[in-house]
């Protein structure tokens with residue numbers, strides 16, 4: 406069961422246990438380059454990204470947010486380190502969320518100013534502790550970088566905001582180590598009722614990073630922990646969204662996407678099933694329907710093994726069968742299989 410949290414919004418996207426789990430990514434364009442950043446955000450949105458984060462390194466980037474915001478339709482979070490003036494400028498320029506650690510801003514007065522601006526504009530603040538940035542005093546106190554030093558490091562930032570009566574807080578405590586990430590989130594989930602943004606940080610290249618993220622994010626989601634997710638990959642941000650969607654889809658937490666079941670092939674396979682499955686995956690990527698599609702290698706076991714699929718293909722010799730809910734409905738030549746399958750899906 407999903408952990409109960411406070412609920413609020415980034416723009417018009419709800420965050421917390423009353424809302425669906427959302428997928429985030431971060432642009433890797435230079436935020437000062439408005440055109441490239443807007444284009445990447447639009448591509449991310451098309452892929453299924455719900456919330457986007459951008460790095461704000463200087464004044465020009467903070468000013469660019471105004472133009473970026475006008476051209477996009479998903480909420481945007483400004484990611485700021487240390488400089489409270491950049492935070493104020495970003496809030497002024499209509500951002501929907503702020504990612505900043507209040508303990509790193511400097512004087513209490515500066516924190517107060519940022520919190521005041523966030524209250525006025527209804528901007529939630531995400532505080533984020535990564536395993537690489539745990540404060541030295543916590544590392545020493547808790548005997549290294551572990552769940553305790555991670556959690557209490559994050560709580561220090563949370564306490565600063567709470568003392569200023571601010572509670573639109575989202576917390577992330579990511580590590581590149583999967584076990585440490587899971588342990589840390591499990592601990593903090595019992596201590597607070599703020600929404601949690603989850604992910605494995607610096608998870609690596611798409612291949613390794615997908616595996617690490619799926620294990621880490623998947624385990625937490627099955628525990629009921631996690632309100633927004635990010636898959637951090639060393640690669641194209643669009644891949645982060647594809648993987649994020651598939652993680653949610655695999656756990657039946659995403660309604661609007663096609664689930665593909667495909668057999669591993671064996672000595673009975675008489676068509677080029679591996680190629681067919683890849684082409685089907687590409688063709689179905691942007692279809693937003695809650696259906697299961699099976700791509701199976703043979704008519705002997707295929708339809709039966711994939712009974713729970715709404716629609717599917719079972720390979721024969723140079724041809725294949727289209728089946729629905731385990732029942733064969735038509736025989737089709739191999740080169741027309743994908744086309745026929747897509748027609749059937751569109752009619753569903």
Ligand code: SF4
Nearest residue numbers: 668670671702703706
């Ligand atoms: S569905 Fe048929 S071809 Fe595919 S693995 Fe099973 S038996 Fe082999």
